[in-house]
Amino acid sequence: MSPTTLRTLAAARSCAFAVPALATPTTSIGAGHSVIASRHASRASSSAPPPGAFLRLNADHVTSIASLLSAPSSSLLTTISTSDSSIPTADASDLESFNTDWMNKYKGQSPLVVKPKSTKEVADVVNYCYEHGIAVVPQGGNTGLVGGGVPVHDEVVINLSNLNNIRSFDEVSGTLVCDAGCVLEVLDNHVGEKGYMMPLDLGAKGSCHIGGNVATNAGGLRFLRYGSLHGNVLGLEVVLPDGRILDGLSTLRKDNTGFDLKQLFIGSEGSIGLITGVSIVTPRRPAAFNVSVFGLNSFEAVQKLFPKVKASLGEILSAFEFFDAHAMSLVKGHATAGVKDPFEAAHPFYVLIETGGSNKDHDDEKLSALLEELIEDEWVDDGVLAENTTQISQLWALRESIPEAAGKAGRVYKYDLSMPVEKMNELVEEMRSRFESKGILGADKMFSSVVGYGHIGDGNLHINIVAKEYSDEAEREIEPFIYEWTSNVNGSISAEHGLGRMKAEKIGYSKSDESIRIMQDLKKLFDPKGIFNPHKYLPGA
């Protein structure tokens, strides 16, 4: 079947857009139970840990810190009045956006936000804080989901937004070197003009900083194809907690001279260093994209489809996402603009695949050959293929609007879990049967829905549990059960969001006591006074 045939057949049907004439399988793979898999970010505890033994800022400190900055009036915001007339006193409201995370979940009371204009300024301010025992919070675009980038109490916020220069881009190797405060989308556009793209993409790309991405080891939409930042980051410039600058801003792809120190800072969430510069390798931007969505009758069919698609599409496969009937139902029931169900009938599971390649004709041919086989050999029940970029966006919207739709349906308990692909199904099944056996799942019950979706390709399960309201009782029905279950299958309770303030004390579900002790030793080695991002990341930090 050629791409033309596929589209012609599709056009003859009444779906929203191109639907291949998929045969109806007479047998189904797997048991066909309506299993749901899903994801979430744990509800934050509103109670803050007690302040540590850090110094409380006074006017002298503020004056001293201001003297380290080349342009204090545009680099410093403080509610503390000083005798220095060049340091205007701000209202607490001016500092509000730096003290509060974007979800409005976590709130600190820092009286001082510093926005240094150079790495040296960062280092000087950090060194001053170290010498005086003043706690600091490194802050990027403040788009994190676990409260890692805002103060817990009155820590000094060091915000990187003034450190936003692109230092160099090598068009031969595709290596980008830039300040940590550069916005991801700005970088993607910059290298895009040269035919490259950033190896990661996030919903928050318009606000998030590359430094924050690296500090939280952000995953995102291109992970399946381009892998983790541990493989893509070539070098980092980091200010250590005592103010030393660790200049590891290498552009080398290969360097086996000693421990790869930069790896420690990738995903360290500001606990042992403040990233001021990033060197990163960027892949070629594919010339063509395709997106297709399938309906399947069991999770086993989803699971079997993944290696099949990987084998057929090989190097051009760039996404393999799944979502369940309950997710589709939420999306349809709480319609977001532009989101339509392209299928005539409902299916227990859906899979979205994306290809990105350097030759559109070749990609179309590969995909058509695959679709033909999926139909003839009954791997899927139905399918649609986007014919243009608008349809590509519409298909992606089915998957991407699930969190928004869940939010409209009720209060959502969200979990972001990583586990072996074959386990994803089991967890959601157990979660639902657990609720059902207690009579707390249904239209007017404690929980109205358990929806599942995620990145099959990354083993990343997203569970959204829609509740009537947030309550300790509801939370107890889910936790610690869900963490224990994840722990028992050697899963991770945080696939991509990190620990921050939200899960610092829960790391034990995913890491051994031995590992945690070593992490605490590392924290102590780099930050003996514990001034960097206190009360976060590790137990007792």
Next chain:
Amino acid sequence: MSPTTLRTLAAARSCAFAVPALATPTTSIGAGHSVIASRHASRASSSAPPPGAFLRLNADHVTSIASLLSAPSSSLLTTISTSDSSIPTADASDLESFNTDWMNKYKGQSPLVVKPKSTKEVADVVNYCYEHGIAVVPQGGNTGLVGGGVPVHDEVVINLSNLNNIRSFDEVSGTLVCDAGCVLEVLDNHVGEKGYMMPLDLGAKGSCHIGGNVATNAGGLRFLRYGSLHGNVLGLEVVLPDGRILDGLSTLRKDNTGFDLKQLFIGSEGSIGLITGVSIVTPRRPAAFNVSVFGLNSFEAVQKLFPKVKASLGEILSAFEFFDAHAMSLVKGHATAGVKDPFEAAHPFYVLIETGGSNKDHDDEKLSALLEELIEDEWVDDGVLAENTTQISQLWALRESIPEAAGKAGRVYKYDLSMPVEKMNELVEEMRSRFESKGILGADKMFSSVVGYGHIGDGNLHINIVAKEYSDEAEREIEPFIYEWTSNVNGSISAEHGLGRMKAEKIGYSKSDESIRIMQDLKKLFDPKGIFNPHKYLPGA
């Protein structure tokens, strides 16, 4: 031009195999100087550092260590006589292959080789050594190039060859979990049967262990496409210097719960832990390969060709290697079986490209379209395209036989350097003009040839300097100049071989004092008694 046309035109010519009818450019890109770039592994110093304050083994220690093993007779080799008749006394010659590296450059005098059969046995032996202050050397396939895997003095060798089980392979995710002592080629064959391949490939694949690969952060031939082990290794099981087992054998692709500790052990060369198990993600094995070699008239043309080829071949490009006329001349003059120059005329530079993809027709089409453009727009002077797997091997042999040919031409000073692509050329130019200005380069001079080759795609330059004989005088003509030059362009004096015993004291050319101090602090944190792989990796270790 279709692949058929290309081959037909090629077949009409008198070359060894398929040569496209490439037009002769009337203008050349770049200055056309006959610049040479190349690679090497520094000659070892034969003098060993003095022994540390480690305990000298006696019969009681051997008996105690034997008691920790389930099968001492097949897990232990010792030259120390004990009163235990179940522990036979070996000749020194029986331990020779464990005490000497494969190049016969580095030699120790260990009286005890232990080959544990389980991770617990490794841990028990290590713990015993830790408690008694006995130094140990972790050893894999003993294929290293820097003397990292053999004793310097009488350290106990812990050889991993008995720890060689494949623990699991997940055909959905392509995740392999295995013992550290598994041979790379065995693993590649194992996953190959399921349509996958290991993300790294080395000349030593028939002997090297995956644990050793990880411990040295091996690069190899698939690096350009599949990236570094820092991105591909998912988890490690490691025995720490005090015998604790760090069980981080995760199969998760995403896990943001705390510091990514495994990263510290990748490339740590046995200095802070002994890797006993590896979890690694494997990519799909491409269904089709193509190889083409071009002749070019300048290094600038080589440099310009790389982004052009990357843009055209995109996701199917799997290698972009270069070598110079001097290298080709050596290969032709010191012929290795099966190696032929496929070109009618000599060219200052040669480039080998490889593609690997899931659809042969598509790959052929992409490559043909590229070749046509390269000819018409005069990117290259000439080119050949392999028509079958035999020819693929023959073209690869041109590049791969360079070290062997250099070895036949004289004593070779080899350097393995990493640097920005645009700098590769300059270094070789300076090296040659330095020798020429001193009158020491020529047929009967101190140096007969400076040949250059390497992985443009990885920024990895290999310099082979062919000398009449090894001498301190010759070495002084090269070093420290070459290290200083590399250091000045922020390059690495070890791109992929590591530091080991050979370059432990030279790390300062590539890393700052600050970085080295932190590395030494890390070494101390993990190995306070310094019993793991002493006298290697770091200054003063």
